[in-house]
Amino acid sequence: MPEIPQKKVGIIACSGEEIAEGTVTRLAALKVLHEMRRGDTVTLCLPLFLAGGEGERTFARFYPTITVDGCRLRCAARATERYSAQPAESIVITEVAAELGIEGIANRRNLNESGRRAVDATAEIIAGFVDRLLEKKDLDQERDGESAQVGAQTTPGTCSCGSGIQVSNLEIDGKLTKVIALPILMEQFNMEGRPADQAVAIDLLAQARVYNKVPLESEPGWLAAIQQEYASYCCAKRGKS
Amino acid sequence: MMNKSGRKMVVVPCSGIGKPFGTVSREAAYNLVEDLRPDATRLVALSKLVLGDEEARATVAASPVITIDGCKMNCAAKMVRESGGTIAKEVAVQEIHRQHKELRPEGIAHLNPEGQQLARVLAEELVTEIDALDRTDCKEEGSHA
Numbered sequence: 001m002p003e004i005p006q007k008k009v010g011i012i013a014c015s016g017e018e019i020a021e022g023t024v025t026r027l028a029a030l031k032v033l034h035e036m037r038r039g040d041t042v043t044l045c046l047p048l049f050l051a052g053g054e055g056e057r058t059f060a061r062f063y064p065t066i067t068v069d070g071c072r073l074r075c076a077a078r079a080t081e082r083y084s085a086q087p088a089e090s091i092v093i094t095e096v097a098a099e100l101g102i103e104g105i106a107n108r109r110n111l112n113e114s115g116r117r118a119v120d121a122t123a124e125i126i127a128g129f130v131d132r133l134l135e136k137k138d139l140d141q142e143r144d145g146e147s148a149q150v151g152a153q154t155t156p157g158t159c160s161c162g163s164g165i166q167v168s169n170l171e172i173d174g175k176l177t178k179v180i181a182l183p184i185l186m187e188q189f190n191m192e193g194r195p196a197d198q199a200v201a202i203d204l205l206a207q208a209r210v211y212n213k214v215p216l217e218s219e220p221g222w223l224a225a226i227q228q229e230y231a232s233y234c235c236a237k238r239g240k241s
Numbered sequence: 242m243m244n245k246s247g248r249k250m251v252v253v254p255c256s257g258i259g260k261p262f263g264t265v266s267r268e269a270a271y272n273l274v275e276d277l278r279p280d281a282t283r284l285v286a287l288s289k290l291v292l293g294d295e296e297a298r299a300t301v302a303a304s305p306v307i308t309i310d311g312c313k314m315n316c317a318a319k320m321v322r323e324s325g326g327t328i329a330k331e332v333a334v335q336e337i338h339r340q341h342k343e344l345r346p347e348g349i350a351h352l353n354p355e356g357q358q359l360a361r362v363l364a365e366e367l368v369t370e371i372d373a374l375d376r377t378d379c380k381e382e383g384s385h386a
């Protein structure tokens with residue numbers, strides 16, 4: 001069976017609202033996500049591990065995660081480990097600041113100069129971890145290539161949690177059902193040249209089951225819907241090539 | 242200086258990082274605790290409740306709590322309840338936005354002026370609630386005396 005390709009890194013910031021370092025975690029995570037490693041990273045709201053649902057907890061099964069905490073309580077790192085999986089890397093802003101000699105981080109609402117320096121320094125560290133986790137060698141070249149590829153594809157839906165995990169909305173037994181990770185699984189199968197037959201539907205379902213609850217009695221409906229979705233996916237791919 | 246009843250109301254915004262509404266909830270909380278009612282309110286970080294930090298749990302259990310959520314998952318409200326807190330007022334940013342559609346928030350790291358205005362409107366609406374709750378608290382304390 002194919003494995004889900006490790007294409008993205010998840011960044012989980014504590015966002016601690018009480019302290020300025022919490023704001024640093026948030027802004028550093030967003031800087032990496034939107035500016036420095038766009039396309040290579042996704043973010044996840046920490047509370048959704050508990051309040052969200054399976055989609056959030058599934059996240060760490062897909063992607064390695066980097067947690068970014070404001071203080072030594074390490075809420076993001078500990079909660080991620082407790083509710084999902086061990087983070088690949090953990091950063092604590094107070095430690096980063098101490099190591100780099102950044103003093104006086106203040107103003108949680110509008111960070112002062114020290115806070116902004118901490119954001120930049122932390123974002124650099126996170127970006128370095130992302131590159132290492134993705135084993136990037138020629139970053140610019142790969143990023144350009146990936147951007148071009150993404151631009152050429154239709155944009156699939158993502159999980160409502162905002163994590164960026166791709167989902168397919170399928171009608172299964174008359175109900176609209178979100179199937180987490182199906183787009184990325186179909187991509188993998190398509191790259192392997194698998195035809196849209198029943199055998200592929202069985203294999204896709206087996207993989208999808210890791211990330212979705214599939215009631216035994218609904219299995220025939222899931223198989224039919226997945227096979228049809230994969231056939232459409234392959235058709236769309238062929239049309240573009 | 243403390244509020245009239247002598248206890249601070251706890252404000253817990255969501256930590257949403259994926260959408261501007263999350264940032265609005267955070268900004269509204271800062272509006273409340275820093276600008277509008279600094280003597281009557283205090284913040285508790287949601288991440289502490291996620292982790293189950295004892296001090297944070299004790300704080301939300303000891304005071305009335307206002308939760309401000311940025312999406313339908315209502316993480317702040319859920320976590321406060323799971324932490325044993327009593328929610329005095331539960332607000333969703335989307336609800337306020339529905340009443341003020343002209344204030345469309347954009348930007349997560351940096352909210353646009355409309356988003357900041359939406360946060361301000363939300364906070365001002367909460368001030369009315371806070372003051373009313375404060376008066377109720379005072380009356381209850383008075384009746385016990």
